[in-house]
Amino acid sequence: MSVGILILRLWMLGGSSPAFSDQDNPASFSPSLVTRALTFLYLPVFNAWLLLCPWSLSHDWQMGSVALVTSPFDLRNLASVLLYGGLALALRAGLVIKGRDGNGILLGLVLLVVPFLPATNLFFTVGFVVAERILYIPSLGYALLISIGLSRLGRLRAPCLLLLLMAFSCRTVQRNRDWESRETLFVAGLRTLPHNAKMHYNYANLQKDLGNTNLAKYHYEEAIRLWPGLTQRPQQPDATQRHDGRRDPLPPRPQGPPAARPRLLQPRQPQAAARACRRSRGPPGGEPALRCHQQGRRVSLGRALRRRRTPCRSREPSPGSSWGAADRSCGAQ
Structure with a gap:
């Protein structure tokens, strides 16, 4: 084995x-x-x-x-x-x-x-x-x-x-x-190995995350003093903390006016796209059916957004209808 x-x-x-x-x-x-x-x-x-x-x-x-x-x-x-x-x-x-x-x-x-x-x-x-x-x-x-x-x-x-x-x-x-937390582990490591540059570097990273800038700077300098070949540097503030303790850079922000930015809802005519999708739908579980399902979800999202933007202006029943029909027609908008 x-x-x-x-x-x-x-x-x-x-x-x-x-x-x-x-x-x-x-x-x-x-x-x-x-x-x-x-x-x-x-x-x-x-x-x-x-x-x-x-x-x-x-x-x-x-x-x-x-x-x-x-x-x-x-x-x-x-x-x-x-x-x-x-x-x-x-x-x-x-x-x-x-x-x-x-x-x-x-x-x-x-x-x-x-x-x-x-x-x-x-x-x-x-x-x-x-x-x-x-x-x-x-x-x-x-x-x-x-x-x-x-x-x-x-x-x-x-x-x-x-x-x-x-x-x-x-x-x-x-x-x-x-081993209860990162801080207790790093403090114990510094207590055991005060001449270890990596211990000072890890503790400096922790203090930087906690906002203790002066303490972090001291331990960064101590790490470089103990190990002059240490090429790692304190991370820049344009980073986001992940759940595993590492840091990833922030994604670049879209440039240009808002009209030039990509739209979330790609189909411009959701009703026509949904009708064409229903006509071309294949067997359940197939690739056309999967596309129809995804497109149907976008159409439903578009309807929900339009209902939120369009208020119900009138609640008066039309001639020949009742209050319940008026409510249903208002809710369907």
Whole structure:
């Protein structure tokens, strides 16, 4: 199934890989092979820390949110060594330990590592630095490994499990509040990543929509300062807000005198057009019948407009008629 989805994706892209910019994945655009290798080795460590301690969360990690590892003497390389060493020890423990626990460790490692491999830039370049959505399936393996570890703590198992449940539940409730609205989400992003230019740009757009011009200008300037290559600019006021948050330009206004503008009702003689339509009507559901139906709707609209423009001037009954006939004739005008 995975191979089929991959083939379908390549077919939809015309056999070419998607194009990304340096804003999406800065490490892949680095000219230094050392920087690219060390940064790609460190990114799984960053994701593993999000599983262990999901305190600093954000909906977008682009534009330098994670600094590049440019030197072998960077202390973050030590964290990379500890992570891969820990995974190797866990694999050895799964192979050595027999029975249910050993199989559980191996299954947890498979669920933790294999679904994450496409996001490691190992086989192909991806369009993001860190994306919390790719940790959904690996979190199953993480939970399985944690449960196996807690089962070996003896009397400390229950207190540690209760502490973990309380801590992660509180963090879940707090994070759900961040997603209540656009403003709360952008404020939470700025609180987590104040050095992210895209966070400032999104928040500036929001404040511009709310009418806070000075605050929007400040965050626009901050976004350009943090990312000088940011070419996007504040949108012009001749735009209309859509339901999905984006903006579309207003349609051009018709030029010239009102007489030169197109008329809404095309048929000038609706009665004659309706009679000709009835004579040429084809079978129900056919194309001539559909045109007749649409034209009949225009004729009905024309009658309604004429009735609205033409008032009933007299309500006196004509000779030989009654008040009811006068009312019906008045309403038919």
